[in-house]
Amino acid sequence: xxxxxxxxxxxxxxxxxxxxxxxxxxxxxxxxxxxxxxxxxxxxxxxxxxxxxxxxxxxxxxxxxxxxxxxxxxxxxxxxxxxxxxxxxxxxxxxxxxxxxxxxxxxxxxxxxxxxxxxxxxxxxxxxxxxxxxxxxxxxxxxxxxxxxxxxxxxxxxxxxxxxxxxxxxxxxxxxxxxxxxxxxxxxxxxxxxxxxxxxxxxxxxxxxxxxxxxxxxxxxxxxxxxxxxxxxxxxxxxxxxxxxxxxxxxxxxxxxxxxxxxxxxxxxxxxxxxxxxxxxxxxxxxxxxxxxxxxxxxxxxxxxxxxxxxxxxxxxxxxxxxxxxxxxxxxxxxxxxxxxxxxxxxxxxxxxxxxxxxxxxxxxxxxxxxxxxxxxxxxxxxxxxxxxxxxxxxxxxxxxxxxxxxxxxxxxxxxxxxxxxxxxxxxxxxxxxxxxxxxxxxxxxxxxxxxxxxxxxxxxxxxxxxxxxxxxxxxxxxxxxxxxxxxxxxxxxxxxxxxxxxxxxxxxxxxxxxxxxxxxxxxxxxxxxxxxxxxxxxxxxxxxxxxxxxxxxxxxxxxxxxxx
Numbered sequence: 107x108x109x110x111x112x113x114x115x116x117x118x119x120x121x122x123x124x125x126x127x128x129x130x131x132x133x134x135x136x137x138x139x140x141x142x143x144x145x146x147x148x149x150x151x152x153x154x155x156x157x158x159x160x161x162x163x164x165x166x167x168x169x170x171x172x173x174x175x176x177x178x179x180x181x182x183x184x185x186x187x188x189x190x191x192x193x194x195x196x197x198x199x200x201x202x203x204x205x206x207x208x209x210x211x212x213x214x215x216x217x218x219x220x221x222x223x224x225x226x227x228x229x230x231x232x233x234x235x236x237x238x239x240x241x242x243x244x245x246x247x248x249x250x251x252x253x254x255x256x257x258x259x260x261x262x263x264x265x266x267x268x269x270x271x272x273x274x275x276x277x278x279x280x281x282x283x284x285x286x287x288x289x290x291x292x293x294x295x296x297x298x299x300x301x302x303x304x305x306x307x308x309x310x311x312x313x314x315x316x317x318x319x320x321x322x323x324x325x326x327x328x329x330x331x332x333x334x335x336x337x338x339x340x341x342x343x344x345x346x347x348x349x350x351x352x353x354x355x356x357x358x359x360x361x362x363x364x365x366x367x368x369x370x371x372x373x374x375x376x377x378x379x380x381x382x383x384x385x386x387x388x389x390x391x392x393x394x395x396x397x398x399x400x401x402x403x404x405x406x407x408x409x410x411x412x413x414x415x416x417x418x419x420x421x422x423x424x425x426x427x428x429x430x431x432x433x434x435x436x437x438x439x440x441x442x443x444x445x446x447x448x449x450x451x452x453x454x455x456x457x458x459x460x461x462x463x464x465x466x467x468x469x470x471x472x473x474x475x476x477x478x479x480x481x482x483x484x485x486x487x488x489x490x491x492x493x494x495x496x497x498x499x500x501x502x503x504x505x506x507x508x509x510x511x512x513x514x515x516x517x518x519x520x521x522x523x524x525x526x527x528x529x530x531x532x533x534x535x536x537x538x539x540x541x542x543x544x545x546x547x548x549x550x551x552x553x554x555x556x557x558x559x560x561x562x563x564x565x566x567x568x569x570x571x572x573x574x575x576x577x578x579x580x581x582x583x584x585x586x587x588x589x590x591x592x593x594x595x596x597x598x599x600x601x602x603x604x605x606x607x608x609x610x611x612x613x614x615x616x617x618x619x620x621x622x623x624x625x626x627x628x629x630x631x632x633x634x635x636x637x638x639x640x641x642x643x644x645x646x647x648x649x650x651x652x653x654x655x656x657x658x659x660x661x662x663x664x665x666x667x668x669x670x671x
Contacts, residue, residue: 142172149181158185169201176206180215187219195219210239214246221249226256244274251283260291271301278308282315289318295325313343320352324359325623329630332356347375359626367479374473379406381454383473386462390470392480399427401471405454408433408585412607413627414474415440416494416637417481422446429468431459435585443496488636493613501590509594512576515549516667519595520575521556524603536601536619536652538563538575543660544599545573549667555591555598555605557582597666599659602628610638617642617659622649 149164162185168178183198199216203209217232230253237246251266264287270280282305289298299322305315316339323332336353339346354369373380383403390400400421404411411432422428422444432440434451441449448466452459472480481487509517523535538560544552554560554577564575581587589608592598598609598616602624609616618635620628620643629635633643644658 138171142168142175142178145171146175146178146181149178149185153181153185156188158188161185162189173201174205176202176204176212179205180212183212183215183219187215187222192219192223196223208239210236210241213239214241214249217249217253221253221256226253229253230257242273244270244277244280247273248277248279248283255287260287263287264292276308278305278312278315281305281308282312282318286318286321289321289325298322299325313339313346317346317349317352320349324352324356327623329356329360347372351376351378355626359624359630361485361629361632363478363484364482367483371476371479373475379410380473380475381405382456383454383471384456384458385471386458387468387471390472390480395421395425395470397426398469399429399467400425401429401431401468402474402477403431403452403454403471404433404436405473405475407604408436409604409607411436411474412495412604412611413637414477415443415611416489416491417474417477417483418444418447419489419494420481421477427466429466431461438498438586439495439589442498443494483636485636490639491613492640493611495589495608495611497590497593497612498586501587502593505591505594509551509553512551515551516596516663516670517551517553517594518544518663519553519555519592519598519600519605519609520544521598521600521603521605523556523558524601538567539570540652540656541599542567542571542573543656544663545571547660547663547667549670550663551576553577553591553595555582555588555600557604597663599663606638606641610635610641613640615640615642617644617662619652619655619659620645622646 145164145167149161149168152161152164162182165178165182165185169175169182172178179198179202183195183202186192186195186198196216196219199212199219202212203216206212213232214236217229217236220226220229220232230250233246233250233253237250247266247270251263251270254260254263254266264284267280267284267287270277271284274280281301285298285301285303285305287298288294289302292298302315302318302322305312306319309315316335320332320335320339323329323335333353333356336349336356339349340353343349350369351372354366354372357363357366357369360366374382385401385403387401402418402421404414418428418430428444428447430440430444430447430449431452432449434453437449437451440447450459450461450465452461477483520541522538522541544550552573552575554564554575559579560575560577561579564577567573567575578591581591585608588605589612592605592608592614593612595609595614598605598614599619600606600609600616601619602621606616606618616638618628618641622645624630624645627635627637628643631645633645635641635643644655644662646652646655648654
């Protein structure tokens with residue numbers, strides 16, 4: 107507790123216990139009031155000069171002389187906040203609230219302190235209280251939006267930022283915040299880019315707004331301009347981890363792996379799909395692994411776990427032992443595929459994993475997405491494998507017989523929908539009916555590999571076009587069965603989704619239908635990707651127009667059927 111606050115409490119306590127013989131004289135009160143006002147005036151002048159320590163001393167004198175002066179308590183809190191003395195700022199704001207008849211701004215400033223202290227729920231309540239008390243400003247709604255985002259309420263944050271922009275259209279922070287969420291979390295690229303660009307127009311030198319602009323430029327295909335801007339920002343602010351990640355993703359997309367992998371490590375320091383783990387072992391930094399046991403833990407989505415698993419064999423060959431923690435749905439598949447390793451199921455949470463009490467001896471740990479960096483992976487150092495995942499032999503044989511029963515001809519697996527709103531679903535998905543030209547190719551049978559309930563889509567496909575998509579509902583929910591089924595496909599055709607990773611990791615031929623602005627995994631150009639030698643990419647040339655892509659896939663399929671005799 108502040109010394110001045112202790113003195114106030116002690117003084118009030120003494121007064122309550124003392125029997126006064128006479129009321130204090132008016133002249134004494136007047137003298138105290140003059141003293142308080144003089145100290146407040148001196149503090150205000152020092153505050154304007156940003157001499158926070160000296161100003162705080164004057165405001166402390168003011169509240170000692172006139173302890174029910176809300177504004178003086180508030181100003182003292184502002185000084186303490188700027189000095190980084192957050193507990194003292196919180197105490198001062200609490201006293202200001204005790205005596206204020208217009209507490210909205212105090213609630214706002216107290217919420218800022220609580221946010222700095224990591225007390226996000228309390229801060230959100232304070233921000234809302236400030237608004238309820240009449241602080242109807244863009245600043246208040248920007249704070250509310252930021253706190254809702256901390257609570258992972260993206261929709262609520264977007265609404266708050268929209269209110270901030272409506273209240274103050276010339277405030278760049280509202281535009282930047284709103285644009286960032288629309289662009290990154292809602293795949294509303296046009297409106298998101300417009301708000302981000304407006305923020306930069308209003309304040310061209312703001313590093314945060316320029317950071318968001320790098321994301322827009324990359325999406326628009328202005329890769330070199332985006333990289334140059336990233337370099338410019340990082341030269342001034344090396345601690346801008348989001349810019350470093352944006353640069354890393356760009357470099358990886360352009361195939362510049364040697365420079366890209368180090369920047370990709372910044373995913374661990376920003377809001378992303380990466381979850382920091384609380385593990386008791388040191389991280390592997392690339393030192394020799396002979397005689398050491400390395401824990402590899404999966405990260406991000408199922409597709410990422412499968413893709414980065416291409417590095418595991420090299421680790422097993424180098425290390426004395428290897429423990430793989432993977433998603434429970436991948437456990438059986440990974441046990442079979444990496445028999446020399448110990449495979450344990452786990453979830454990506456900050457809590458210690460459930461298996462840790464029964465864990466084998468572990469010396470070092472690493473997240474799977476960091477393996478390419480430590481192994482020095484570039485275009486020439488990715489293994490030219492024919493598949494590193496192994497399906498269950500009995501299940502694969504059962505699916506072979508079941509597919510044979512459909513009749514002679516190529517068996518082609520299809521997947522047409524991928525991702526979530528926060529993972530670019532709008533770019534990664536097409537309507538099933540868009541694929542109808544594929545059914546014009548003779549001697550082909552199409553198999554449903556789409557995750558989720560597709561019954562209505564398949565019914566409409568047959569009713570409207572007479573096309574049959576063979577499906578075994580529920581199979582794709584079981585990843586071990588999915589692997590067995592995919593292993594028996596002659597070909598897989600899919601948008602950018604996890605099916606691509608399974609097909610490529612099983613060594614099956616797979617054609618990827620790629621949007622104009624793909625994720626880095628699918629590279630900026632070319633018809634191949636280094637992690638899956640069996641994959642071929644068919645790229646969209648006009649954003650949103652899949653007709654040319656499907657026509658190209660249809661033509662290639664016709665050639666393949668002719669080649670198969």
